Amino acid sequence: MSENLISTNEMRLRMVDLEYKGLKEEDFKSKLKQLYIEEYGKEIGANIEIFHTSESENPDIKDTGYDGTAVHFYSEKGGINELYVISQGTQDMKDWEYNLKAMFAGLEYSQARATNLFTKEVIHHIETKDELSVIGLSHSLAHNNNTTALLLHDTFDKIYSVNGAQTNYYQLYYADKDFAEKLNKRFSIPVSDENAIYNLDPAQLEAFAKNYYADKADNIHQVISLDDPLYAVSGTRGFFTLGEVEYIDTNPDYPGLRSIMDDIPDHVIQDFQALAIQYTTASQEGGLDAALYDILGVDMDLIRGVDGAGDMLKLYISKQGELDTLIRNLNEKVPELLSHIQTITSNADIIFGRFQEAGYITEKQKKVLVTEIAKIEHELLGIKTAIERNVVIRDSGNFSAQLGGDTGSILKVIMHIYSIHKSLETLNQEDFLDILNRIGESHGILELLESITGGKKSYIGPDMIFTATSGKKEIKVNMSAALQMYQQGARVLQEKEAEIAQFSKAIEMEIMDAYKDERRKVIHKINDMEGSPRLYHHLLAKHGLYPTFTKKVTGIRVHEVLYPLEQADLNQEIHILRESVEKARLQIEGYRKAIESLFEEDERISKQFDLMRGV
Numbered sequence: 001m002s003e004n005l006i007s008t009n010e011m012r013l014r015m016v017d018l019e020y021k022g023l024k025e026e027d028f029k030s031k032l033k034q035l036y037i038e039e040y041g042k043e044i045g046a047n048i049e050i051f052h053t054s055e056s057e058n059p060d061i062k063d064t065g066y067d068g069t070a071v072h073f074y075s076e077k078g079g080i081n082e083l084y085v086i087s088q089g090t091q092d093m094k095d096w097e098y099n100l101k102a103m104f105a106g107l108e109y110s111q112a113r114a115t116n117l118f119t120k121e122v123i124h125h126i127e128t129k130d131e132l133s134v135i136g137l138s139h140s141l142a143h144n145n146n147t148t149a150l151l152l153h154d155t156f157d158k159i160y161s162v163n164g165a166q167t168n169y170y171q172l173y174y175a176d177k178d179f180a181e182k183l184n185k186r187f188s189i190p191v192s193d194e195n196a197i198y199n200l201d202p203a204q205l206e207a208f209a210k211n212y213y214a215d216k217a218d219n220i221h222q223v224i225s226l227d228d229p230l231y232a233v234s235g236t237r238g239f240f241t242l243g244e245v246e247y248i249d250t251n252p253d254y255p256g257l258r259s260i261m262d263d264i265p266d267h268v269i270q271d272f273q274a275l276a277i278q279y280t281t282a283s284q285e286g287g288l289d290a291a292l293y294d295i296l297g298v299d300m301d302l303i304r305g306v307d308g309a310g311d312m313l314k315l316y317i318s319k320q321g322e323l324d325t326l327i328r329n330l331n332e333k334v335p336e337l338l339s340h341i342q343t344i345t346s347n348a349d350i351i352f353g354r355f356q357e358a359g360y361i362t363e364k365q366k367k368v369l370v371t372e373i374a375k376i377e378h379e380l381l382g383i384k385t386a387i388e389r390n391v392v393i394r395d396s397g398n399f400s401a402q403l404g405g406d407t408g409s410i411l412k413v414i415m416h417i418y419s420i421h422k423s424l425e426t427l428n429q430e431d432f433l434d435i436l437n438r439i440g441e442s443h444g445i446l447e448l449l450e451s452i453t454g455g456k457k458s459y460i461g462p463d464m465i466f467t468a469t470s471g472k473k474e475i476k477v478n479m480s481a482a483l484q485m486y487q488q489g490a491r492v493l494q495e496k497e498a499e500i501a502q503f504s505k506a507i508e509m510e511i512m513d514a515y516k517d518e519r520r521k522v523i524h525k526i527n528d529m530e531g532s533p534r535l536y537h538h539l540l541a542k543h544g545l546y547p548t549f550t551k552k553v554t555g556i557r558v559h560e561v562l563y564p565l566e567q568a569d570l571n572q573e574i575h576i577l578r579e580s581v582e583k584a585r586l587q588i589e590g591y592r593k594a595i596e597s598l599f600e601e602d603e604r605i606s607k608q609f610d611l612m613r614g615v
Contacts (some may be wrong), residue, residue: 005046005073005082006135009223009246010452010459011039012160016139017445017462019086021556025050032071033615034487038464038480041604043611046075051122052087058117063571065112066145074306081130085156089140089165109175111141112148116155126352133157137303139445140230141165147242151213152176159243163228166239169209172196179212202237204291209240214474217242225250225451227442232257236266250451253359260354264347288424292417295337297329300421303414312411317531323410330413331387338380338434345370345377362434372423379423386412431530456599464606468598484594487612489588493581500577507570515565526558 006012014035029048038045051070053061067088073080078338119134126132136146136156143164151167152175173180174194182187186208189196197205210217220243224231227250234241236256249256289300298426302322306312310510317325344351352366361369368531390409441447456467463480527535545552592609599605 012241013445016137035606037611045078046073046080061114061118066108066111082133084139086133087142087145089142112145115145115149116153161222166234166241168238170238171207206240225442225448226256229439229443232261235262248451250447251571252582268347271340271485294519296333312407316407334384341377354419372426373558375423379419382416383413483612490613496581504574529556
């Protein structure tokens with residue numbers, strides 16, 4: 001059975017984007033139904049069941065950082081039995097660490113294994129006897145996970161991805177024993193030297209990998225933005241592209257990063273990426289201070305305010321343990337960071353020159369980038385030298401010299417850190433952040449979705465837009481917002497009607513019924529007194545006492561006048577409430593008719609509004 005329920009790129013893209021929103025299960029289902037109505041003009045016609053990795057107890061899934069949602073569509077009558085596993089792309093530092101190990105070094109594949117385990121877990125839970133189609137949907141890192149799972153375990157029947165991180169033959173070499181065995185034989189790699197693969201010609205490795213997995217490539221389908229930064233690095237060694245790929249230019253104002261990256265050596269790109277990922281992730285979580293702590297192990301709260309030998313001496317006496325930790329962190333982290341920075345500074349003209357030629361940065365911005373990164377290199381060298389000299393002084397055994405050396409060295413280190421912080425503030429200015437945002441948007445789903453247009457249909461963000469023509473004017477209607485407003489409006493009015501009906505019923509029960517009950521009690525009491533007058537002798541006690549007072553009650557007659565309930569008729573008020581509902585309904589329906597009139601030739605629009613009432 002071939003899957004046909006989700007059959008367009010637009011619907012797949014919107015499903016993947018929806019998964020990122022972290023909605024509650026019922027909200028996810030409701031929104032999914034709306035998307036289906038928008039895209040296909042009909043109901044899904046199947047039961048929907050949702051599974052999420054957070055529900056799994058398997059540590060081989062939970063501890064890897066893999067995150068995903070499985071959506072099962074089933075209808076026995078409609079012959080529908082399809083499972084869509086939506087794997088999430090890069091979200092946090094754990095994912096970026098996995099990126100570096102898995103995609104650039106090829107040493108990690110735990111998330112790909114977790115993808116397969118989660119999918120099998122869901123299939124086991126479904127326990128279906130009918131033929132089940134299993135489809136993988138993915139974005140970014142998740143394409144690498146889904147594709148690797150397919151190549152290793154045949155996890156999916158088909159894979160559809162957007163702006164995916166491509167498959168890596170180094171990663172597959174360590175993950176797929178059969179592939180490694182065939183590759184070792186083909187290139188005469190000794191089993192005892194696994195690292196020998198890194199010395200082979202990347203072009204020959206790519207050709208071998210593509211040929212080896214060619215039979216599964218037909219099941220892989222990708223949509224990639226030419227401006228996607230991951231596409232830009234997919235030409236570096238290790239990566240190879242499998243399957244059918246549709247390339248889309250989502251940002252025609254720029255040539256894309258691929259041509260820039262192709263001119264830069266692989267090791268430079270890897271150092272640049274490693275530093276950029278670490279800095280970006282840390283700074284997003286806690287600003288520059290968090291970035292400095294993550295990269296250098298520097299606690300800015302500890303050293304902030306030190307501005308001379310006096311301040312330094314006070315800090316040294318009161319916070320010696322924290323300062324010792326600071327120096328140890330720097331001693332450990334500075335060499336690696338300095339190596340990354342020196343790789344960038346020695347290739348700065350190539351890197352930033354190509355960014356300038358492509359129009360991403362101006363000549364002035366290029367100069368600032370080169371200057372500030374060179375300053376950071378200078379300050380890191382200063383920290384390294386200060387720490388090395390401090391070690392020599394400490395080894396001398398002279399306490400006085402050690403005290404002076406410690407305070408002097410640490411003061412120099414702090415001044416260098418201040419300078420690095422200042423350079424990072426310069427690089428953190430809004431115009432540079434705008435550049436990063438612009439590049440980042442091309443990796444996202446929505447820019448690509450917006451680039452897919454057909455006829456009168458287009459997209460703005462995640463919303464579907466229909467365009468009508470009135471004379472020479474174009475009228476754009478946000479159908480996603482219109483349908484949602486209609487659905488929510490109709491739902492609110494239904495709830496209001498139910499509240500009015502309940503209120504009306506409450507009036508009947510609480511007021512009218514209470515009056516009738518009290519009237520019944522009074523009549524019952526009257527009948528009781530008239531029927532048994534002797535029971536009420538005690539009422540004469542106030543007129544005298546027994547035995548001198550011998551009068552008796554021999555009969556009681558009550559001349560009752562029970563007035564009807566007044567000022568309790570709320571029919572007018574109920575009528576006004578119902579009128580307000582009807583008025584609101586006319587407004588909503590009028591809004592609907594106005595939209596339908598713009599697209600009179602498209603009967604699907606009217607049907608969409610009708611279907612939304614049931615979502």
